[in-house]
Amino acid sequence: MSAPKLRVINSRVVVRNAFTRLPFRFGVVTMEAAPVGILQVEVEFENGARAAGVASDFLAYKWFDKSPEKTPADNxxxxxxxxxxxxxxxxGAGYGTPYDLWFSTREEIEAKSLARGFNRLGASFASSMMERAVMDAVGRRTGQTFDQMVRENSLGIDPAALLPEVSYNDVLGALPKQPLEQIALRHTVGLVDPISAADKEADVPNDGFPVTLEEYLAVDKVDYLKVKVGGQIEEDIDRLSQIAAVVSATGRPIEMTFDGNEQYKNLEDFVALVDRIKSTPALKDLWDSVLFIEQPLHRDVAMASALPMDAMAAIGKPLLIDEADGWAEAFFDAIALGYDGVSHKNCKGVYRSLINTGLAAVRNKAVGRQQYFLSAEDLTNLAVVPLQADLAVVATLGIPHVERNGHHYFAGLSHLPAAEREAALDHHAGLYVSHEDIGALWIKDGILDVRSLQVPGLGVRDHPDLDDGIPEEDWSFTMLETKP
Structure with missing residues (x-):
């Protein structure tokens, strides 16, 4: 199928407020409430047909921009x-294929954000919201799933326009033969999360969901963890020792990733943590289980120069970029500096992740081994649209495990209107399960069943009701200050 040409003729944004069941450290702030933005676009095809598409994401303050001079409300x-x-x-872009619209607008969107004092990562977010909403509209009009749109190139994907060494066939060749039906969940262990029963506070929720890491390992039986490290060696060693003890008690292998969350100004400081871990016998198995290290360096220095080879050798684990992945060619640039990986997040761009998948394949072929890779990370993707759209993309990319934390920090589907909760349970029954009167993500032996996401559009059967949201112009940050 050739890629249709279309134009965006209308769009609107509404905001919904989401309140946590457990406070969590997000970037450099501890969060108890946050807004979720929902974008709807209406597109017109060259033949006059029209369709609507949606995209949605956590409006994550203190992640896109961690500048201390800006408040969460500013973010x-x-x-x-x-x-x-x-x-x-x-x-104002006129008609173009879905890919052409993304490719031809991204630099202007970035320029506008930079001129306003925002940054490239935030501009990528805005571009990706439009990109995904257009994809969703095309799939709904053509009856194609996201996976079908990619494999039949009905989006008009042209990787070489961005990176000449990557072709569309390179992307296709790197994908699994069919979208994944199951994806393992990599559970986040946040910096202020309780590890065992001894860490439980008196006011933890009694809502039937796990609270401690110990409970998640026992109840959800997850086999993968994403462990945050905070940049304070003694505190990190103490916390990692607690995690190691709880993991060891399960009697089964648990693989981990570390997330440095930009806590380090130079790699030698992170090496100091690694040296302490390696010299602590109780942490040997934990360190052996670490698959890769995500974004230890602050974005201001992460891409400023090549990674020091002696520090890389001392770490002995692949490093990937996340917050430093602020522009479409960032992974290409990062490879030249010594990084092996890049995170996939819908909030940074779907075309970007597809092209990065092709780039990794091209470079792996050149070196003769599987060195370069994409991981799947989280922006606290809540049901329905953010979570399902991201999982649909991960299923096509073929990444076997994905960080998820919305199930931990938020209470099931409680942030959704009742009608949307019921629709999610009805139409995505493998992904969600009944839980009291709110429903919840269904984690079965650490696995998510994502088969139901193969629906026209970008992973979502039912669009949200935008009338059940606050128009962006009427929303204010103060609405987050009082929990209903």
Missing amino acids: VADLLQAMRDARAVYA
Whole structure:
């Protein structure tokens, strides 16, 4: 199927407020509530047909921009403004294939964000929201799933326009023969999360969901963990020792990734943590289980120069970029500096992840081994649209395990209107399960069943009701201050 040409003729954004069941450390702030933005676009095809598509994401303050001079309210205002700019740029772009619209607008969207004092990562977010909403509209109009749109190139994907060494066939050749039906869940162990029963506070929720890492390992039987490290060696060693003890008690192998969350200004400081881990006998099995290290260096220095080879040898684990992945060619640039991996997150861009998958395959072929890779990480993707759209992309990319934390920090599907909770349980029964009156993500032996995401569009059967949301112009950050 050839890629249709279309234009964006209308768009709107609403905001919903989500409140945590457990406070969590997100970037450099501990969060108890956050907004979720929902974007809807209406597109018109060259033949006059029209379709609507949606995209949605956590408006994650203190992740896209961790500048101390900006408040959380400033961060959300920047994200909403970046989306307004992206919507305006797309509205003036005229007709193009879905890919051409993304490719031809991304630099202008970035320029507008930079001119307003925002950054490239935030601009990528705004661009990706438009990109995904357009994809969703195309799939709904053509009856194609995301996976079908990619494999039949009805999006008009042209990787070489961005990276000349990567072809569309390179991307296709790197994908699994069919989208994954199951994806293992990699459970986040946050910096303030309780590890065992001894860490439980008196006011932990009694909502039938696990709270401690110990409980998640026993109840959900996860086999993968993402462990945050905080940049304070003694505190990290103490916490890692607690985690190691709880993991050891399960009697089964648990693989881990470490997330440095930009806590280090140079790699030698991270090496100091690694040296302490290696010299602590009780942490040997834990360190042996670590698959890779995500974004230890602050984004300001992560891409400033080549990674020191002696420090890399001392670490002995692959490093990947996450917050430093602020522009479409960032993984290409990172490889030249010594990084092996890059995170996939829908909030940074779906075309970007597809092209990065092709780039990794090309470079792996050149070196004759599986050195370069994509991981699947989380932006606290809540049901329905953010979670399902991201999982649909991960299923096509073929990444076997994905970080998820929305099931941990938020209470099931409680943030959704009742009608949307019921629709999710009805139409995505393998992914969700009844839980009291709110429903929940269904984690079966550490696995997510994602078969139901193969529906027209980007992984979501039922669009959210935008009338059950606050128009962006009427929303304010103060609405997060009082939990209903």
